[in-house]
Amino acid sequence: MDINFNKNEDHNKLLASDLKQRLAKVKLGGGEKRIEKHHAKGKMTARERINYLLDDTKNSIEIGAFAGEGMYKEHGGCPSGGVVVKIGYIKGTQCIVVANDATVKAGAWFPITAKKNLRAQEISIENKLPIIYLVDSAGVYLPMQDEIFPDKEHFGRIFRNNAVMSSMGITQISAVMGSCVAGGAYLPIMSDEALIVDKTGSIFLAGSYLVKAAIGESIDNETLGGATTHCEVSGVTDYKAKDDKDALDTIKNIVSKIGSYDKAGFNRDKPKKPKEKADEIFGILPKSRADQYDMREIIKRLVDGSEFEEYKKGYGQTILTGYARIDGWAVGIVANQRKLVKTTKAKTKPSEMQFGGVIYSDSADKATRFIANCNQKKIPLVFLQDVTGFMVGSKSEHGGIIKDGAKMVNAVSNSVVPKFTVVIGNSYGAGNYAMCGKAYDPRLIVAWPSAELAVMSGNSAAKVLLQIETASLKKKGETITPEVEKELYDRIKARYDEQISPYYAASRIWTDAVIDPLDTRKWISMGIEAADHAPIEKKFNLGVIQV
Numbered sequence: 001m002d003i004n005f006n007k008n009e010d011h012n013k014l015l016a017s018d019l020k021q022r023l024a025k026v027k028l029g030g031g032e033k034r035i036e037k038h039h040a041k042g043k044m045t046a047r048e049r050i051n052y053l054l055d056d057t058k059n060s061i062e063i064g065a066f067a068g069e070g071m072y073k074e075h076g077g078c079p080s081g082g083v084v085v086k087i088g089y090i091k092g093t094q095c096i097v098v099a100n101d102a103t104v105k106a107g108a109w110f111p112i113t114a115k116k117n118l119r120a121q122e123i124s125i126e127n128k129l130p131i132i133y134l135v136d137s138a139g140v141y142l143p144m145q146d147e148i149f150p151d152k153e154h155f156g157r158i159f160r161n162n163a164v165m166s167s168m169g170i171t172q173i174s175a176v177m178g179s180c181v182a183g184g185a186y187l188p189i190m191s192d193e194a195l196i197v198d199k200t201g202s203i204f205l206a207g208s209y210l211v212k213a214a215i216g217e218s219i220d221n222e223t224l225g226g227a228t229t230h231c232e233v234s235g236v237t238d239y240k241a242k243d244d245k246d247a248l249d250t251i252k253n254i255v256s257k258i259g260s261y262d263k264a265g266f267n268r269d270k271p272k273k274p275k276e277k278a279d280e281i282f283g284i285l286p287k288s289r290a291d292q293y294d295m296r297e298i299i300k301r302l303v304d305g306s307e308f309e310e311y312k313k314g315y316g317q318t319i320l321t322g323y324a325r326i327d328g329w330a331v332g333i334v335a336n337q338r339k340l341v342k343t344t345k346a347k348t349k350p351s352e353m354q355f356g357g358v359i360y361s362d363s364a365d366k367a368t369r370f371i372a373n374c375n376q377k378k379i380p381l382v383f384l385q386d387v388t389g390f391m392v393g394s395k396s397e398h399g400g401i402i403k404d405g406a407k408m409v410n411a412v413s414n415s416v417v418p419k420f421t422v423v424i425g426n427s428y429g430a431g432n433y434a435m436c437g438k439a440y441d442p443r444l445i446v447a448w449p450s451a452e453l454a455v456m457s458g459n460s461a462a463k464v465l466l467q468i469e470t471a472s473l474k475k476k477g478e479t480i481t482p483e484v485e486k487e488l489y490d491r492i493k494a495r496y497d498e499q500i501s502p503y504y505a506a507s508r509i510w511t512d513a514v515i516d517p518l519d520t521r522k523w524i525s526m527g528i529e530a531a532d533h534a535p536i537e538k539k540f541n542l543g544v545i546q547v
């Protein structure tokens with residue numbers, strides 16, 4: 001056992017308990033008072049609605065719980081981006097559910113709300129997963145309309161996606177469960193089928209105040225766009241429910257009749273628990289970024305029977321590659337090794353040490369070849385990130401690290417098998433890209449509470465920025481005293497340290513979630529099950545290879 005095991009364990013368990021507390025807070029949405037007001041109207045909250053709809057809430061994963069965290073402070077905040085998204089099972093069918101949280105500014109859409117809805121639709125499209133929208137939304141958040149209204153990643157894209165998803169044959173069902181105004185009105189009606197809850201559900205392009213102001217007509221909201229109006233007069237909605245539960249029961253009934261899909265056909269065996277104790281991960285993962293560890297010990301605690309068939313074990317050792325199973329599903333693992341390694345001595349080459357967590361030419365080549373192998377065999381890829389970047393310096397540059405890294409980025413980008421990314425430790429610079437960061441289309445990407453994501457570490461960034469700022473001040477004729485230099489360094493480092501937090505990344509949806517390491521198997525298994533719904537239609541083709 002590592003002498004630091006207990007110290008590491010305390011530290012990592014503390015991080016996991018901090019995660020639990022943060023989640024509990026975020027789950028209150030707009031706060032207890034607003035929840036009470038919501039209940040008083042006879043409405044369930046967004047999370048209560050989803051939990052009632054799902055067969056088993058434990059068997060579900062929440063996407064983007066920390067979206068919007070710490071953002072829009074001057075507007076009172078936007079917990080979970082004002083919308084709750086979960087993947088779970090309805091009558092045994094895996095679905096993704098999107099529910100507006102009307103306790104947050106009446107469910108109005110902030111910029112992050114649009115990003116999160118687009119992510120939910122992306123997950124539905126990539127995996128051909130049925131999607132259920134529980135709508136309760138005041139439309140665009142008006143004070144920020146310029147950041148949410150017309151662009152390709154803005155609100156309008158959601159309705160465009162509704163139409164495209166429908167033509168792809170993806171089931172979309174909506175329930176109008178509150179006041180759905182303007183932008184909030186299109187989404188449910190662009191779905192295949194729309195339900196509306198009597199008395200509490202209403203839907204219109206403009207509410208009674210605007211109608212009065214615009215055309216002088218006096219009408220109440222219920223007559224204008226309530227359940228009776230839309231089920232009996234306009235024909236806009238298809239089912240009238242007597243309350244929230246009745247609407248959710250109707251959705252369950254409809255979903256229970258969906259036929260089966262063509263599958264991708266990923267290999268699955270009988271699931272087995274890891275042989276090694278999973279919670280030992282907390283003691284293995286170092287507290288200090290300067291400490292090393294053997295990623296194999298983490299892998300053994302994530303995979304079935306702790307069995308890992310390592311590919312090219314002795315070559316390119318700063319990346320581990322190999323085959324395993326997670327909850328029965330066959331996977332190809334590409335993992336950074338944060339451990340100083342010694343390359344084998346060859347006649348022509350002296351042995352040398354390689355820094356852990358750094359990608360070298362040999363490890364990039366090995367990963368590229370392994371990724372190609374997994375594509376050839378239709379095996380989903382799992383990336384375990386703890387990477388500071390590619391090796392720098394003349395030896396590495398002259399050895400062609402840029403082209404070797406480019407090959408790996410090429411293989412990751414052009415992979416046709418589903419990819420899943422777990423940020424365990426560092427996720428810095430181009431290492432984030434090569435190891436399948438968000439820009440490389442992982443089907444799901446999660447971070448452990450120990451993760452750090454940034455273009456470089458806080459320390460390195462502060463040093464670089466300090467050099468730039470002091471040079472600029474010197475040009476202006478200012479003298480830089482050691483005190484001024486320290487003050488500048490501390491300020492830059494503090495800003496950077498805040499930005500490298502996994503919560504900062506999750507709030508901007510650079511990741512789908514911050515998770516307890518012990519939930520990793522569940523996320524990957526549910527992710528592969530979702531991916532199995534969508535046959536792989538494209539051939540693996542690397543285009544021009546950077547040899």
Ligand SMILES: CC(C)=CC(=O)SCCNC(=O)CCNC(=O)[C@H](O)C(C)(C)COP(=O)(O)OP(=O)(O)OC[C@H]1O[C@@H](n2cnc3c(N)ncnc32)[C@H](O)[C@@H]1OP(=O)(O)O
Pocket residue numbers: 104105106108137138139140141142143155179180181182183184207
């Ligand atoms: C995409 C396109 C093409 C267009 C659009 O979406 S334009 C948006 C048009 N939307 C509206 O005009 C809706 C305005 N809101 C309402 O009519 C009502 O809020 C309601 C009927 C949706 C809900 O009424 P409720 O009594 O349940 O809630 P409120 O107390 O009125 O609101 C709670 C809270 O949210 C703020 N709020 C509501 N809607 C918006 C909005 N669209 N933009 C910004 N803020 C909104 C409201 O001011 C209140 O805030 P405070 O708690 O801070 O007072």
